[in-house]
Amino acid sequence: MSDQDAPQKDLLAGRLLLLGKFHGAFGIKGEVKLESFTDPPERIFKYQPWTLRDAQGRERACTDARGRATPKGVVARVPGIEDRDAADAMRGTEVWVPRSTLPPPAPGEYYWVDLEGLRVANIEGVDFGTVSHLFSTGANDVMVVQGDRERMIPFVEPDFIKSVDFEARLVTVDWDADF
Incomplete structure (x- = not known):
């Protein structure tokens, strides 16, 4: 860091x-x-x-x-x-x-609060905005991204979430910009 x-x-x-x-x-x-x-x-x-x-x-x-x-x-x-x-x-x-009272997450795991505010872009480099919050549907977690419009992206690795880079403050997703 x-x-x-x-x-x-x-x-x-x-x-x-x-x-x-x-x-x-x-x-x-x-x-x-x-x-x-x-x-x-x-x-x-x-x-x-x-x-x-x-x-x-x-x-x-x-x-x-x-x-x-x-x-x-x-x-x-x-x-x-x-x-x-x-x-x-x-x-x-x-x-x-x-x-600070919570233990560090295990590799590949994240506290939702740590993801809030990170930029989100798809694998083509289209900027979607920032992570507003996450919620659970029971089947999987959903990342809500606020930008030019609101997007709800399933937080499913590696299908849709390709990488989370805290140093770059970026979540890279495999998600169509028109969806």
Whole structure:
């Protein structure tokens, strides 16, 4: 990575990522139902400290959250939440973590957030714009590219995604410019 790329790496490292969301009380002792976006779901507890953001956008730091997987999903114990009413008040609160808390992806794997903002061009060199975001369809992931128009390209390697070059900040795709 060149010195010119260092600010982008620092920006990603400090960026907060949404990893979960609370869905109300679990039992009467202050535990909270937690929808985790990690795989496996209980891995969310390894990525702390958390920033908890409520529906009004208010944030507070959280360290030392604990939890477990149950047949009904992940259950969390959050410091300061001691009863059912306090746990239920957490409903809708999001769990955000610094990108820097996540381990480096394995070779050939990518965090979606790291792809956002990269330029996208096809193998003929036609510039499509930049990666806006990705989403999953169940069958495969889809890369949404914003440029002269919006394109949705299946994130399937090597069929459509030919290369991802972070140094060049470029994703090369095998995709017709008219499609």
